[in-house]
Amino acid sequence: MMTIYRPIVLDEEIKFSKKKFIVSKTDLRGNIVFINKNFSDVSGYSEEEIIGAPHNILRHPDMPQAVFYLVWKTLLSGRPISGVIKNLAKNGKYYWVIADLEPKFNPQGDIVALTAFRRAAPDHVIEAAEELYATMLAIEKKHGMEQSIAYLEGFLEEHQITYHDFIAELIKPKGIISIFLEAFKKFFT
Ligand SMILES: Cc1cc2nc3c(=O)[nH]c(=O)nc-3n(C[C@H](O)[C@H](O)[C@H](O)COP(=O)(O)O)c2cc1C
Numbered sequence: 001m002m003t004i005y006r007p008i009v010l011d012e013e014i015k016f017s018k019k020k021f022i023v024s025k026t027d028l029r030g031n032i033v034f035i036n037k038n039f040s041d042v043s044g045y046s047e048e049e050i051i052g053a054p055h056n057i058l059r060h061p062d063m064p065q066a067v068f069y070l071v072w073k074t075l076l077s078g079r080p081i082s083g084v085i086k087n088l089a090k091n092g093k094y095y096w097v098i099a100d101l102e103p104k105f106n107p108q109g110d111i112v113a114l115t116a117f118r119r120a121a122p123d124h125v126i127e128a129a130e131e132l133y134a135t136m137l138a139i140e141k142k143h144g145m146e147q148s149i150a151y152l153e154g155f156l157e158e159h160q161i162t163y164h165d166f167i168a169e170l171i172k173p174k175g176i177i178s179i180f181l182e183a184f185k186k187f188f189t
Contacts, residue, residue: 004049004057007092014095015120016042022097022118025104028076028111030055044090060088064136066148075103075114084121084129096121096129 022042025034032050040046043058050057059068063086074081080102087095097118104113121129132155136148 004045004053007088007090009061009088009094010092012093014042014089014093016095018120020120023116024055025113025115026055027113030072030114032057033113042089042095043087058087058089060086060094062086062094062133062137064133064140064148065145066136066140066152067133069145069149071101075101076111078103078105078111084125085118086129086133096126098125 016038020038020042021036022038023034023036024032024039026032031052031054033052035045035047035050039050043050045057067083067085071081071083080100082098082100085097085099087097089095098121099116099118101114101116103111104115106112132152136151139148139151
């Protein structure tokens with residue numbers, strides 16, 4: 001692993017093909033142990049640079065901490081979770097992804113690794129996430145993460161929906177993409 005400098009954040013989006021699935025795998029502390037070529041193509045980081053680096057290398061300042069808190073809590077309790085994430089590329093630009101994260105187990109039932117499959121987020125998903133996250137981030141800056149989680153819970157209650165169903169409905173892969181995605185996941189597991 002080499003030293004990685006934090007890029008200067010640019011307000012410019014990277015768009016990539018809906019068929020370009022981005023894969024990574026980490027250890028239980030979130031250090032990257034595997035990436036696929038699409039990961040390099042979109043993020044701009046080579047395998048040599050990024051293997052061994054913490055996954056928060058992609059962390060965008062517009063992302064609320066509460067989202068990652070939920071991600072880690074869910075994964076380490078042995079359950080999968082999907083989310084919408086704004087990522088920061090090496091060149092400072094951003095790209096939105098829908099990420100399906102899941103724990104991997106050994107035959108004894110211990111969690112041994114965490115994997116992420118990502119695809120491009122469609123515009124309506126980006127718009128919904130942008131609005132929700134901007135509010136959560138503002139709450140976090142003023143009142144801390146607990147309040148931002150409470151806001152998210154209130155938002156869901158108001159819409160009479162669980163977090164899981166909210167995300168599932170928002171990100172449900174449609175049509176042919178869902179078939180590609182399933183085939184792609186099988187190839188990597
Ligand atoms: C398998 C896996 C994939 C992850 N992918 C991303 C990602 O694409 N972007 C991101 O910002 N964080 C990702 N994370 C979360 C990071 O580990 C980290 O929690 C997050 O960037 C927030 O940084 P912080 O915990 O240092 O505040 C991933 C975590 C795991 C376990």
